Amino acid sequence: MRDSEAPTVQPLYTPEQRARRDASRWTLVQGILAPVQFLVFAVSLYLVVRYLLTGAGYDAATLSVVLKTLCLYAIMVTGAIWEKVVFGQYLFAHAFFWEDMFSMAVIALHTAYLWALFSGSLSPSELMWLALAAYVTYVINAGQFIWKLRMARLSSQVTA
Template sequence: MYTEDQLRRRERSRWTKVQIILAPIQFVVFLISFALVLRYLATGEGYLIATISIWIKIALIWALTITGMLWEYDMFDHYFMAKEFFWEDVGNLIAIITHNLYFVAQWMGADSRTVMWVMVFAYVTYLFNAVQFVVRGINSARQRRSLRQAASQM
């Protein structure tokens, strides 16, 4: 997964802590917003609160993307699309583009139900991307534990 140098860089990067804090917040906002969007689609009620939750979710995905790019630079000396982080960046790019389709749909004058369906699609892409990051995080934690264990046995 990571070289020893990259693990040291990861531990030194202030953006690691920012990502660790923002990611779960974004996930909770996603769950709430997804529920509010689905509620609106099912009942026609709660458009304003669903819209506010969408704005918060989009702001958070941008915050995580920007701080993630700074983290990626600390780790791999590339702000985006480092070969070691390529698929995570592709997933994030798809998720952020689909989230921003919200603004395109609004600008084009789409009706409220269409806008909400755009967000359902965006949230599905986010969910796939989130799973990818969770898997990477689990594998990274295993690698760090393994390296600590090997070092303690020396």
């Protein structure tokens, strides 16, 4: 295949979007919240699995899932604001459409956990299994975002 036949890669950001991204305080907020949420997730995952394996620590595991869910809500709200600043719409901008779509599943499962917890509709063990399902979707979604941002970084290095 000749160079002229090589497929072109659409950059994640236009120059204007990159400038807005770099100038936005919401970029920093996202950069802080993402690792905080991951740390809360890691501790919570340990507590949830410990409860499922030993039956000990239900209150700590429950509190950790609630805290993880609050972190998720915070990063989703601020992420929507960031997306509005950079792309002109709160969610489902072309550049992050599939990541945002999958984020809805993540939010739905975390919210289902809160609903089940406060309504008493699931047993403690069922709640922890629901938390694990929410965490699996979170890991997939985080991977989507990391992959997308890595590809954006690599494409910006090629075009620079």
